[in-house]
Amino acid sequence: MTSIADTIAGHPRSDAAIAGREATDAAAPAITMPAVSERELRLDLFRGLALWLIFVDHLPMNILTWFTIRNYGFSDATEIFIFISGYTAAFVYGRAMLESGFVIAGARIMRRVWQIYVAHVFLFTIFLAEISYVATRFENPLYSEEMGIMDFLKQPDVAIVQALLLRFRPVNLDVLPLYIVLMLFLPLILWLMKWRADVTLILSATLYALTWYFDWYLSAYPNGVWAFNPFAWQLLFVFGAWCALGGARRMSRILASPVTLWICIAYLAFAFFVTLTWHLPQLSFLMPKWLEKWMYPINKTDLDVLRFAHFLALAAITVRFLPKDWPPLKSVWLRPLILCGQHSLEIFCLGVFLAFAGHFVLSDVAGGAVMHFLISLTGILIMSGMAWVISWYKRSADKEAKKGIGNADMAGGSL
Amino acid sequence: MKAAIQRLVLLAALCAALPVRADDPAPQAPAEAPAPPACEVPAYLLNSESTLAKVAAAVKSGKPLNVLVVGSRSSTIATQEASAYPARLLLMLKERLGSLPVNLSVEIQSGKTAEEVAGSLVKLVEAKNPTLVIWQTGTYDAIRGVDPDDFRSAVDEGVTALQEAGVDVVLVNLQYSPRTETMTSVPPYLDNMRVVAQQHDIPLFDRFAIMRHWNDTGDFDLFSATHGVELAKSVHACLGRALSKFVIDAAHLDQAQQN
Numbered sequence A: 001m002t003s004i005a006d007t008i009a010g011h012p013r014s015d016a017a018i019a020g021r022e023a024t025d026a027a028a029p030a031i032t033m034p035a036v037s038e039r040e041l042r043l044d045l046f047r048g049l050a051l052w053l054i055f056v057d058h059l060p061m062n063i064l065t066w067f068t069i070r071n072y073g074f075s076d077a078t079e080i081f082i083f084i085s086g087y088t089a090a091f092v093y094g095r096a097m098l099e100s101g102f103v104i105a106g107a108r109i110m111r112r113v114w115q116i117y118v119a120h121v122f123l124f125t126i127f128l129a130e131i132s133y134v135a136t137r138f139e140n141p142l143y144s145e146e147m148g149i150m151d152f153l154k155q156p157d158v159a160i161v162q163a164l165l166l167r168f169r170p171v172n173l174d175v176l177p178l179y180i181v182l183m184l185f186l187p188l189i190l191w192l193m194k195w196r197a198d199v200t201l202i203l204s205a206t207l208y209a210l211t212w213y214f215d216w217y218l219s220a221y222p223n224g225v226w227a228f229n230p231f232a233w234q235l236l237f238v239f240g241a242w243c244a245l246g247g248a249r250r251m252s253r254i255l256a257s258p259v260t261l262w263i264c265i266a267y268l269a270f271a272f273f274v275t276l277t278w279h280l281p282q283l284s285f286l287m288p289k290w291l292e293k294w295m296y297p298i299n300k301t302d303l304d305v306l307r308f309a310h311f312l313a314l315a316a317i318t319v320r321f322l323p324k325d326w327p328p329l330k331s332v333w334l335r336p337l338i339l340c341g342q343h344s345l346e347i348f349c350l351g352v353f354l355a356f357a358g359h360f361v362l363s364d365v366a367g368g369a370v371m372h373f374l375i376s377l378t379g380i381l382i383m384s385g386m387a388w389v390i391s392w393y394k395r396s397a398d399k400e401a402k403k404g405i406g407n408a409d410m411a412g413g414s415l
Numbered sequence B: 001m002k003a004a005i006q007r008l009v010l011l012a013a014l015c016a017a018l019p020v021r022a023d024d025p026a027p028q029a030p031a032e033a034p035a036p037p038a039c040e041v042p043a044y045l046l047n048s049e050s051t052l053a054k055v056a057a058a059v060k061s062g063k064p065l066n067v068l069v070v071g072s073r074s075s076t077i078a079t080q081e082a083s084a085y086p087a088r089l090l091l092m093l094k095e096r097l098g099s100l101p102v103n104l105s106v107e108i109q110s111g112k113t114a115e116e117v118a119g120s121l122v123k124l125v126e127a128k129n130p131t132l133v134i135w136q137t138g139t140y141d142a143i144r145g146v147d148p149d150d151f152r153s154a155v156d157e158g159v160t161a162l163q164e165a166g167v168d169v170v171l172v173n174l175q176y177s178p179r180t181e182t183m184t185s186v187p188p189y190l191d192n193m194r195v196v197a198q199q200h201d202i203p204l205f206d207r208f209a210i211m212r213h214w215n216d217t218g219d220f221d222l223f224s225a226t227h228g229v230e231l232a233k234s235v236h237a238c239l240g241r242a243l244s245k246f247v248i249d250a251a252h253l254d255q256a257q258q259n
Helices: A004-009 A012-025 A041-058 A063-067 A077-100 A102-137 A146-154 A156-164 A175-184 A186-195 A197-214 A230-250 A252-256 A258-279 A281-286 A289-295 A305-321 A335-342 A344-365 A369-405 A408-412 B002-023 B053-060 B085-097 B114-128 B139-144 B148-164 B187-200 B207-217 B229-250 B253-258
Strands: B065-071 B102-108 B132-136 B168-172
Touching: A041 A063, A041 A077, A041 A335, A041 A344, A041 A369, A063 A369, A077 A102, A077 A175, A077 A186, A077 A230, A077 A305, A077 A344, A102 A146, A102 A156, A102 A175, A102 A186, A102 A344, A146 A156, A146 B139, A175 A186, A175 A230, A186 A197, A186 A230, A197 A230, A230 A252, A230 A305, A252 A258, A252 A305, A258 A281, A258 A305, A289 B187, A335 A344, A335 A369, A344 A369, B053 B065, B053 B168, B053 B253, B065 B085, B065 B114, B085 B102, B085 B229, B114 B132, B114 B148, B132 B148, B132 B229, B148 B168, B148 B187, B168 B187, B168 B229, B207 B229, B229 B253
Parallel strands: B065 B102, B065 B132, B132 B168
Antiparallel strands: none
């Protein structure tokens, strides 16, 4: 599988060629592709970070959980992941659309959708194994009701078909279906963006507002709704795409203004304080009742405006204080994070799997805070190691294959 | 770090609680024997800004206190109902309220969503005529993945009906169940119950946070796979004790009795 981000880097040769071609194309389209000779490492860094945080958040509460951003504000790693996915996807396939046209780019996107779908089914298989194991082993009268979660095992045929239809999505497995749906609409989004980028963003915001107004949702199996409502979360994805296709540059003046900075800081501080009252309920008397009534619940399913704003504030501050050529981006220490971010789909899946595995170890081998910490750490090391192996494949093994030394995959053609 | 914060909180809570403890009448100790000693609940988890006015009025006027617990399967222990938290609550309330007659009935409605239960609440109130309804809900909805918004309106509807029927209401949220944490998404249901409690100004007994506290402090190991019925019994005994304190505090019954 080739991850989206890989294509960004491309190969130096083709980049030069593209830059040349872009110069000639520059007049025609409404969107412009920044001529990039170098990979945007900040995106990789933060996507890697989001993957680590998602992994830690999927484990039961432990010390490392306290380093995840959801404890310090409204938004969490999911927002980062979806935004960056929108950004990179638009970057890669937007370029493809300018160069090769709608059909070719659309076809490439569909192949990517298929890859994500297969990854999702793979994770579901692991989930089935886990839940079946727990169902046969768990014996605790205290939780006889909670064990009702295993009920779907009585009808595995229905559950599996529903899972293939993306309607049955157990906890922890709901990010990929969202991603699949968003990618499915990427050709349309890019086509609109090529026509008028700003109008596309406005349409997306309108869809978001209408979703809130009319309470649109996708239903799930056995009942309920998609944990991440695609009608609402598309806003973040489209916004990412809009930023990638020149929006970020046009916003640079707003981003550089001190007013923006202070609004962001004030909002982040407010969000931090509110989150603090969740963890230290003794402080909750400081929260005015009217504010609580207006604010709660902060809806994750429909990407609450408070969450979206929190992400925007975080992003604005990050962009301001972390320049593109920030030296540590090239350091060895951030290398693991960046590598993970560069192979997001594989590492995401691995993270979900490791979280399941970590649960096993904690409950069946040994528990305790130290073990918990070790599991989180080991998981992150494994993710980094795997990312390194994948990039080694890309760098070395695949290069050999291209020279014609042979690769079974080549018969079918690989990206 | 988290454990450390909680220790601090606990310490602060204990300090805050100390003067009150000193005034507490001592002789109630012997009857409390069955509850394991170590399952302290930090004061902030038992504080509620909302009051149970009807319970307070009933006790003050010396009327019998009728309590109705409406819950799902996690409000009972199979074949051991006498050890489940509602029965323990009755025991503790009787102890604390001395001569005052206390009656408690339990309605277990397993396998029903909050919406299904909410519709039947008024009938239950008419049949049992309680002063206080303790409504435990959320688990089944979380398992079924009911839309959290629908869940909130169902709880809201139920609480409204109960308040209109003229009874005090306490909500009890989900159990902390670390073993099924990866399979059920619990937070939206906890959040929505808190919202409803806030909007109606009724006390919410945070069973989830209390049990998690016990798991974190090592009072109970709620994670491991196999346990006999003993763990369930002890946890329920502790929950019953905590809930009795919670109800008595929210109705300000300690003061009422002193008057």
